[in-house]
Amino acid sequence: MARKSGSHSEITGPRIRSVAQSLIARHGFAAVSMRQIAAEVGVRAGTIYLYVADKQALLYELMETHLDTLLAAWEAVPVPEDPTEALHAFTSFHLRFHFERPEEVFIAYMELRNLTPENFAKIEARRRAYEAALEAILARGAASSAFDLPDPRVTTMAIIAMLTGVGTWYRDGGRLSRGEVEAIYWRLVRRMVQGA
Amino acid sequence: MARKSGSHSEITGPRIRSVAQSLIARHGFAAVSMRQIAAEVGVRAGTIYLYVADKQALLYELMETHLDTLLAAWEAVPVPEDPTEALHAFTSFHLRFHFERPEEVFIAYMELRNLTPENFAKIEARRRAYEAALEAILARGAASSAFDLPDPRVTTMAIIAMLTGVGTWYRDGGRLSRGEVEAIYWRLVRRMVQGA
């Protein structure tokens, strides 16, 4: 009763993070114990500490990975010159990325207060960088009179809150497909910023 | 060492709920202990059980009170006949109500998963009732061609998410006053629904 047959760090490590993500998304970080995570992985609590420094690091790494993936994915999107098309690209990207990762998104928004101040600052910086991407598009459109914005900063926060909110009600297999939801939201976004 | 001088149930009871609200909003329900709440009230943990059945009831009562207050406050708002004016009334009401109660709003959105299934159902019913108020305004406007909506239900969720999101960034004493934020959001909302 020590090392299990077939055990491998390349399997256990990722599984710990995957299981932790599901459990934290479902019950919240503070409500999930290391023993619960270990049990679902099929391992004892002590084993987790071979892969993660402590519980705080586990949460931070999940959020850091999510935001770095988000930023990298956006970097990979070709942004059209035309502000309206650029905004469309952002809207589609954001919705599709969030459709694919409901757990990560949930954690990234709900567990900020369970980060240490240092970790919180690092996550916040990444979130601001993402918001800045949208704000840049809006500012460019406003400068070229393609958009008519009441306030670029507030409009940025409004659009992101509106789009991210899709996670609170959208479920696969529901009344609307992802594509239909995308079309509806794009129409709403476009109207919010459209010039006179 | 028993009853404290000046102790009174009309003081201690509300104070427990008030302190619990602040602590839960700041650190999350699961991360706040009954002893922490008691300490901030200036009392021992056992005292809380003279006023609340258990920790779950404490959370539920906070959320129930918040949503009942929200629904009652909206009931008291005179809703204009004109759909656009009605939507304006809803937007202003929602923003002002949420400006005044950042803690309650935060808890109502973040702690849903810490409710028992029965309590969750009761809170959800109230939230749906509130959403229905907005959806009714939108449907009325769509029927009279005052609004041109891609989808009443999705537009409802989009507007509420957008408006409620103000809590994530707005701080009193910041760049914009509450009135300015209200004006900006109203312009965004109006554009989202405006007819051709």
Next chain:
DNA sequence: ATGTTATCTGAACGATCGTTCACATCAAGC
């Protein structure tokens, strides 16, 4: 002044928490 009731304490209950570590076992290289 006395008795009654409302209010709170202090200690205790078993359970669970995050974390550590000596030890056991399996997989892999020689």
Next chain:
DNA sequence: GCTTGATGTGAACGATCGTTCAGATAACAT
């Protein structure tokens, strides 16, 4: 086949958790 390093166990640490309750004290009615 032996050795060595990677992997996981099992037990234990002190701390803290939600909750209960007999007893103590203050406020109030008489």
